[in-house]
Amino acid sequence: MFKRLFFICLALTVPILYFEPMFQIWFRYQAIQFPGSTWIGPLLAIVIYFYGGWIFFVGAWREWHSKIGMMTLVSLAITVSFVYSLAVSLGLQGMPFYWELATLIDIMLLGHWIEMASVQGASRALEHLAKLVPSVAHRLVGDRVEDIAIQALQSNDRILIRPGEQIPIDGQVANGASSVNEAFLTGESRPVTKQVGDEVIAGAVNGEGALKVTVTRTGEQTTLSQIMRLVQEAQNSRSQYQVLADQVAYWLTLIAIGVGTLTFVIWLPLKDITFAINRAVTVLVITCPHALGLAIPLVIVNATAMAAKNGILVRNREAFERAKDIKIVAFDKTGTLTEGKFGVQTVYTDGMNDQEALAIAAALETLSEHPLGQAIVRDAETKGVPRLAATDFQAIAGKGISGLVRETTYFVGRPEWIQELGVQCADNLKQGLEAAEARGESVIALMDQTHVLALFALADQVRESARQAIHQLQDAGVQSVMITGDAEAVAKTVANALGIQRYYARVLPQDKASIVRSLKKEAPTVFVGDGINDAPALLEADLGVAIGAGTNVAIESADLVLIENDPLDVARALKLGKATYSKMIQNLLWATGYNVIAIPLAAGVAYSLGLLLDPAIGALFMSLSTVIVSINAMTLRRVKLA
Structure with a gap:
């Protein structure tokens, strides 16, 4: 949507710039003249204002019901410049802001398009979980085997699970013996031997023997369904993270409204109403710099490109902003610190x-x-x-x-x-x-x-790169913790081999998220995992990192995905996150810092000294800040992650 809006508005902006008197002076050319040519700019600006600006009005309306931010600031700036410019075209003394209006909308649409392109689609974790369970089960009726939908199974039904098949439902072995792979569900790395009386879990894979199983849990009561519920709860409970630009825009909006109103009130009795309106409008327009709309998206695009080159897939743009404070990295063992x-x-x-x-x-x-x-x-x-x-x-x-x-x-x-x-x-x-x-x-x-x-x-x-990762994290002042469903002896052996001082063994799937929650109370926490049982913990953590070879549900629940399955990328990701956050701060300062000088001059503070900031000069300031922001975002690529 933003892509379509941007290109259409950009095409409509070109004639406005061509017929703009200031551009003719700057670039020393004479636009063609014909009857009605003076109305090309106003008419196209009306189309751009309503067509391209509507999305910002909708966003501003939503912000007014929570907290004003970028959408409110943009809507205020384009509305004031549009109404004022139209009034000038209809006879009010002053200089219209049509080209500033059009380019501001273009830049903001471009910024939102870039931002949206850097964010992956909504999580499909629950869909992947549902696909793990077979849709059909082999129910035993006397000496006969019949295939029925698993939804039709009831407690105490007996089903046959053939070698190599996935277990469709939770139950208890009534006859037979086999080894069952439960690694995705429990984190247990070794195949588990199942004999008469042992419990089997939906989604696990049967090994070499045939099993006859009595159904014990169905529907929402199965272990897999409970994990799905935990994932859903974690998704719903995660608070919306306010990007830095929105926070800056909030204060900038208050400043713009306050200074603009004060400017009008002060100048109205001192000069004529036209002068007062001109000063107030100039303040409002200049306060909304083009660069602010690109400050964050440009950094994110460069950061995601760098991450991809280093084997890190970014699924959530907020990951960069949260990575700066991380002090604890909690690792799943199987398939993460070990090869699986x-x-x-x-x-x-x-x-x-x-x-x-x-x-x-x-x-x-x-x-x-x-x-x-x-x-x-x-x-x-x-x-x-x-x-x-x-x-x-x-x-x-x-x-x-x-x-x-x-x-x-x-x-x-x-x-x-x-x-x-x-x-x-x-x-x-x-x-x-x-x-x-x-x-x-x-x-x-x-x-x-x-x-x-x-x-x-x-x-x-144990992965050789895991040892290096733990060492690098320790050097960076980050504590490593291991969480596993494996036995105490296995966990202790792996922890000692890696130099991890703190570990949790025999952790049930539903308990991993609880442990991560408790770690978060100590310090901002990353969780790194690859299994289905890791999905709730990935969502619970301040930053969720999935090993790329892991299950789809783990990948879809994570903020970052390590494509190369290399734990060393965790250390690289945290380093990139801190560098990215630093660039965001720098860009926000460049995008808004000139307002410290521009706003007072636009308000007429130095009028008695003969200094009055012309809207055209203000536009040059805006253009310069946009160029600086773009160059600064590109310098992020110089950061060495290896």
């Missing part, structure tokens, strides 16, 4: 070397789709371990896998399987198991029919 995928940390062996153990385990796990098994396969490939072939492969749901490798039967699975198989475990392996579990690592056991041969300790791998 497992890697082999330690191998404990008995009777064979690490390479041989990896080769046998990888041969079996190659045929499995379990994420922990795939981590072993990746580690074997990375270390160049020779590939072995496995036959007679079998998957035992909830326990592990077995198969023949070099004519020997091997078992790979959970440590709990050791006792069930009745195989012997050496003392050094028992000690290794205890040490790995104390660190919160997941353990996979390799066994033959009589002994435990090896234990593989796996953990979510």
